[in-house]
Amino acid sequence: MNFFHQPKAVLAVAFACVIAFMGIGLVDPILKPIADELGATPSQTSLLFTSYMAVMGLAMLITSVVSSRLGVKRTLLIGLVVIIFGAGLAGASDSIGAIVGWRALWGLGNALFVATALTAIVTSSHGSVREAIIFYEAALGVGIAAGPLIGGVLGSISWRGPFFGVSVLMALAFLVTAFILPEGGTRPQPSSLRDPFRALAHPGLRGVAFTALLYNFGFFTLLAYTPFPLAMGAQQVGLVFFGWGAALAVASVFIAPRLQERLGTLSAALLALMGFALVLAAMALWTQNKAVLAGGVVVAGLFLGINNTLVTEMVMNAAPVQRGVASAAYSFVRFAGGAVAPWLAGFLGERINDHVPYWVGAAAVLAAVAMLASSRRHLNHIDAVLAHAPA
Structure with a gap:
């Protein structure tokens, strides 16, 4: 697909997505410097992820309600403003508790932005839903890849640098979105707070959501x-x-579609999850070997990229509900795993040893394999839906 053969509005949202997703990995290089400078333990420092993910997951319940009433553009802009303030105030803080709290505000902004951005891209892009999701995953991958790199450069100056960097970049994303995204974008039907829970009554969507909750234990342990x-x-x-x-970016855009065509969506996702579980097991066995840890992180990106694209497609087609509602329901469940895993990994590492967090992560990902396999009969229609989607 031609990524640049898209409406300007889609390109504007994608650009903002790149910057938004930088925030996920941007703090990785500064976790240890923050712990060292502020005298925090690994489990306390990992709360930067826990507060971010917990608030993000809860806020996902209101994203479809807010966007259906305010419209896509206003919701995106509100999310960006909240991120600007959350990241900036975190950088100006002097205690781990304050940083964790402002990181939670950042998670609220990210929830409003990310869920709405996916819906905006799928609705407004040229081509099929599948191509739009790959486009979205490409933006996600570029942002996730750039985040640690920028975080490392700014973090080598000061641990505060990445937080202030996000504020500046998000201000730029705000201007791009404000001036390029049309005011009268597609507005979904009004929805209620009950709709995401109703959507989870569908066994296919529920199975995919809990699969993501489990594999997020491995993802955020890593x-x-x-x-x-x-x-x-x-x-x-x-x-x-x-x-x-x-x-992750390469696998999302290039490897996932090819595996999907050859094996089918479910089989390819199960294969990617098994691969990720094996990587975590290797990291658990050879935790003291930095080369194994570093190599495991990179190889895990391939399996996670494949899984992210395929699971997103399953979510969008698993249940007969609005895409914004499906995204909100799925994200609410999966970010619960993302909220618990960072703190649990730090706690287990402190109380037992560095090997145990990876063993727990590997076991959770294997449980995700079992969950997805048990949901197969409710998801067998996915490939037929994708095959008959308009080009």
Whole structure:
């Protein structure tokens, strides 16, 4: 597909997505510097991810309600403003508690922005839903890859640098979105707070959501805990996670569609989850070997990229509900895993040893394999839906 053969509005949202997704990996290179400078433990520092994900998951319940009443553009802009303030105030803080709190505000803004952005791209882009999702995942991948790299460069100056960097970049994204995205974008039917819970009554969507909750234990163990046993400088950690994000982007856009065509959506997703579980198991066995940890992070990006694209497609087609509602319901459940995993990994690493968080992550991803396999009969229609989607 031609990524640039899209309406200007879609390109504007995609650009803002790139910057928004930088925020996920931007703090990885500075987790250890923050812990060292503020005297925080790994589990306390990992709360930067927990507060962000917990608030983001809860806020997902209101995204479809807000966007259906305010419209896509206003919701996106509100989300961007909240991120600007949350990131900036986190950078200006002097205690781990304050940073965790402002990171939670950042999560609220990200929820309003991310869920609405996916709906905006799917609704407004040229081509099929599948192509729009790949386009969205490409923006996600570029942002995730760039985040640790920029975080490493700014973090080598000061741990505050990445937070202020996000504020500046989000201000730029705000201007681009404000001036390029049309005012009268597509507005979905008004929805209620009950709609996401009703959507989860569909066994296919529920199965995919809980699959994502489980594999997010592995995902955020990798993301939030690995900088501690790696024990490298901010720039070195940034380069490792840049490799992870680059692998994720390549797999999302190029490998996932080919595997999907050859194996089918469900089989390809199950294969990617098994691969990720094996990587975490290898990291659990050889946690003291920095080369294995760094290589495992990068290889995991390939499996996570494949899985992200395929799971997003399943979510959008699993249940006969509005896409914004499906996205809100799915994101609410999966971010619960993202909220618990960082703190749990830090706690287990402190209380037992560095190997245990990876074993727990691998076991959770294997449970995700079982969950998705058990939902197969409710998701077998996905490939038929995609095959008959308009080009």
